Amino acid sequence: MPQDREGPLLKAIKEAVIDFDTDNIAALCSEYLSLGLDANKAVFEGLISGMLKVGRLYEEQVYFIPEMLMCAETLYKGLELFQPHMTTSIQNANGKILIGVVEGDVHDVGKNLVKMMFQISGYEVDDLGRDVPMNVFLKTALEKDYDLICMSSMMSTTMYEMKGLIKKLKENKPYLKVMIGGSPVTKLHAIKWQADGYAPDAQKALAVVQQLLNTVKLIEEQRKQRL
Numbered sequence: 214m215p216q217d218r219e220g221p222l223l224k225a226i227k228e229a230v231i232d233f234d235t236d237n238i239a240a241l242c243s244e245y246l247s248l249g250l251d252a253n254k255a256v257f258e259g260l261i262s263g264m265l266k267v268g269r270l271y272e273e274q275v276y277f278i279p280e281m282l283m284c285a286e287t288l289y290k291g292l293e294l295f296q297p298h299m300t301t302s303i304q305n306a307n308g309k310i311l312i313g314v315v316e317g318d319v320h321d322v323g324k325n326l327v328k329m330m331f332q333i334s335g336y337e338v339d340d341l342g343r344d345v346p347m348n349v350f351l352k353t354a355l356e357k358d359y360d361l362i363c364m365s366s367m368m369s370t371t372m373y374e375m376k377g378l379i380k381k382l383k384e385n386k387p388y389l390k391v392m393i394g395g396s397p398v399t400k401l402h403a404i405k406w407q408a409d410g411y412a413p414d415a416q417k418a419l420a421v422v423q424q425l426l427n428t429v430k431l432i433e434e435q436r437k438q439r440l
């Protein structure tokens with residue numbers, strides 16, 4: 214029975230990330246997929262769960278930068294295999310989103326997951342990558358006609374970049390919607406910095422985007438009716 218293998222495989226995938234087992238991760242993920250098991254579950258309960266443990270090992274000084282890098286590499290190998298099989302509750306969504314990790318920050322796993330969930334749902338996403346200079350973020354966001362700008366930061370030191378960026382964006386385009394996230398970022402930061410949206414993880418991000426973009430559409434329709 215495939216279901217009997219689900220638990221052991223999820224555990225093995227998680228452990229492969231923790232042990233940076235780049236040799237075996239592909240085989241484990243392929244076996245999981247060949248059994249028709251849920252790819253979303255494998256990503257969040259296998260790969261990401263493993264990465265959270267890696268963070269704890271770094272805090273305990275068991276792991277250092279090279280180990281964290283290899284764990285990220287292992288996670289990305291798995292993600293590549295699972296991505297085509299992932300699903301979301303939203304389909305054929307409409308909207309153009311710009312996403313990037315703020316200047317000084319190279320952590321991009323979270324941003325890539327958020328981006329993936331958006332793309333799977335049908336949103337068009339432009340990705341500026343990681344460690345994006347403030348002026349590049351600002352220029353791109355203002356140049357094109359985006360419905361939403363998403364910023365990610367994983368460090369308490371770099372997250373303040375978002376505050377400045379939101380201020381500049383809003384000065385230039387007051388109605389442009391901005392959403393922020395990343396592990397040190399909270400809803401309180403979003404409120405204080407006048408971001409329009411915040412979500413603690415990629416799954417919740419999707420619901421927030423849908424809500425934000427629906428509001429934008431409603432305002433636009435009302436504006437057109439008044440003309």
Ligand code: B12
Pocket residue numbers: 261264265267268269271272278279281282285317318319320321322323324326327363364365366367368369370392393394395396397411412413414415416418
């Ligand atoms: C892997 C890792 C690395 C890898 C990154 C590889 C990569 N390609 O990303 C490498 C080795 C490069 C690295 C480097 C460093 N790291 Co590091 N790293 C990590 C680690 C272990 C995992 C990060 C991760 O991938 N998490 C998994 C993802 C899925 O979670 P997530 O990013 O939070 O994303 C979710 C949500 O936050 C949310 N989200 C994220 N972005 C967005 C955006 C939007 C718009 C929304 C709505 C939601 C959202 O949705 C995501 C998916 O559900 C964390 C520990 C941890 N507990 O997180 C430390 C950690 C982030 N690193 C840390 C540090 C200190 C560093 C270094 C400074 C170490 C050093 N001395 O050089 C450097 C910094 C380099 C730099 N300039 O950025 C600290 C940060 C502490 C702080 N100040 O806040 C942490 C917390 C470890 C620790 N406990 O001390 N790191």
